[in-house]
Amino acid sequence: MMPIPITMATVALLGLGARPTAAQEWESRPTREREDVHLRNDCRLAVQVLTHGQPATKREWALDTIDQCDESGPPVLARMWRQVAADSASVGHMVYRSVRLRDQRVYDVVFDIARDPSVPALKRAAALYLLGRWAHPGFSLPFRQFFAPDYEPAEWRGGVSGVTFSFIDHDTQHPGAKPLPETIKADVLRLARGIAANDPNYRLRATADLFVKTIPK
Structure with missing residues (x-):
């Protein structure tokens, strides 16, 4: 039998064929x-x-x-995010239950909620808050002030004076089995800019505008 010549192209093709897919990589991670x-x-x-x-x-x-x-936690949290009621207490509890687990399966659902105009504005704002915490741990967007009953759009003129901020010193988070995308900050900023510029809900526009202006770059 004649020997089969091994070329660099053959080696490259063999290497490509043996490379695991992204799904296989995260499923095999400890x-x-x-x-x-x-x-x-x-x-x-x-x-x-x-x-x-x-x-x-x-x-x-x-x-x-x-x-x-x-x-096993992320699919459960993703389902809970889809089902959670759009009131301050309920969405606050969901943020609290989700923020420590950085997993793309939850992130994808939360991102979709934040950009979906058919979702109530308060729930979208809470989703944007959570995305901000994941994009820059410690960043705490004070979105609830824009949903206070006495809030008027004239109060927000694109500045940050009079807005109460807090930064979480020990924002402990750990990776899920499927880590968040490396482009998370750029993706979330792009989303927030779009909401700030075009969303019909003035409360959510103010929330997103503050997000863009204050998240550490």
Whole structure:
């Protein structure tokens, strides 16, 4: 049998054929949930409670646990974001439950909520707040002031005077099994600029305008 010549092109093609896809790469990454049996068992129960509602006595525990589940938690949080009511308390709880887990499966849903004009403005503003926390940990967009009952659009003239800001010193976040995109800050800024320029809701426009002007570049 004649030997088959190995050329650089052959090597390159072999290398390309052996390279795992992005999905294969993140699915094979070690995660805390895979490596910690106790956490894995907790996460299995938390997913069950938040998906099926049983046992009901475990709901608060499950809510406190789900953001530690870097593999199974994101699909649950994504579904909860789709379903959450558009009131201040409910969206505030969702931000709190989601912010520590940096996973693209939640990010994609939250990003879609922020840009969807059919979603109530307060829920979109909360989604934008969460995107800001992920894009620049510690950045805390004070969006609720624009949704106060007595807020008038004339109060916002594109400046930042009179706006109360806070920056979170220890904004602890950890990666999910599918990390956030490297372009997150640029993508979120582009989204916020579009909302600030074109959204029909004046409260959300003010929120997005403040976002663009104040997020650290």
